[in-house]
Amino acid sequence: MAAPFNYRHLYYFWVVAKEGGMARAADRLGMAVQTISAQVRALEQALGHALFKPAGRGMTLTEAGVVAMAHADQIFQLGEQLPAAVHEAATGQGLRLAVGISDSMPKLVVRHLLQPALEDSRVRLLAHEDEFDRLLADLALHRLDAVLSDRAATPNPNLRLYSHALGDAPLGWFAPVALLKGKPRFPQCLAELPVLLPTGHAAVRPRLDQWFERQGIRPRIAGEFEDSALLAAFGRSGMGVFPASSWSHEELLQDSRVRLVGQTPELVEHFFLISAERKIQHPLVQRLVQAA
Incomplete structure (x- = not known):
């Protein structure tokens, strides 16, 4: 039977790996090399695999050691953040939301969804934009408190993630005023105007393509954008007509360069908050779900 896992052994292994050898780790920790070596061997016995192998006059990580080091980095980096996080919570100096x-x-939708949590002046928001799957991995490792997305997390036996619906928003279409003169009414105008669309990584893109097909419209696509803010920026600059969530209409209507030309209530974007716990404990994440 394998020896029980010990986080102190993991810490000694982590220091050895970061320092590049037993002797340097012993100097840093003020301990005997033999003691450090025994701690690392105990961890290897507990895990059932060698973590180091000889390399010239020194040592290097095995494949198992590389994996162990990646996890140790996450564990001890979180540990380094613990005192500051506890101090902030205990003194009421701030509410951190990652x-x-x-x-x-869509960036304007993100602001709309986060607004309920930002009403408290003590909130310190840490916003990380990335690819969906990478964010879910960070969430599972508790680097994030929640993930906002236009799709629910797909079931994965290796990740315990829970999707909470935040709401649905229909799409409207905005067009540069300069392009509208002499064009037919919506939606026929989409057959003659240059069209800007999100790329296929957006959950709504297949629904947009299907909608065009049902309307019998073959759009002249002038641009495709992964970033919704760039899509709107190019649309507002005159490049073409573009779809926008109803939750972002208020700001777009204030721009005299574009005009709302049509609504498509049958085209809906769905938004979700994804958490690593079924019963949410973080008070700010609770506020976001309750507001929805």
Whole structure:
């Protein structure tokens, strides 16, 4: 039977790997080399695999050691953040909210969804934008408190993630005023105007393509964008007509360069908050779900 796992042994292994050898680790920790070596051997026995192998006059990590080092880095980096996080919570100096934002999310919608948590002046928001799958991995490792996305997390036996619906928003279409003169009414105008669309990484893109097909419209696609803010920026600059969530209409309507030309209530974007726990404990994440 394998020896029980010991985090002190993991810490000694972590220091040896970071320092590049037993002797340097012993100097840093103020301990005998033999003691450090025994701690690392105990960890290897507990895990059932060698973590180091000879390399010239020194040593290097085995494949198992590389995996162990990656996890140890995460564990001890979180540990280094613990005192500051506890101090902030105990003194009421701040409420930290680390949110992952899927790169397919419309930025104006993100602001709308996060607004309930930002009403408290003590909130310190950490927003990380990245690819959906990478954000889910960070969430599972508790680097993030929640992830905002336009799709629910797919079931994965290796990841315990829970999707909470935040709401649905229909799409409207905005066009540069300069392009509208002499064009037919919506939606026929989409057959003659240059069209800007999100790329296929956005959950709504297949629904847009299907909608065009049902309307019998073959759009002249002038641009495709992964970043929704760039899509809107190019649309507002005059490049073409573009779809936008109803939750972002208020700001777009204030721009005299574009005009709302049509609504498509049958085209809906769905938004989700994904957490690593079924019963959410973080008070700010609770507020976001309750507001929805």
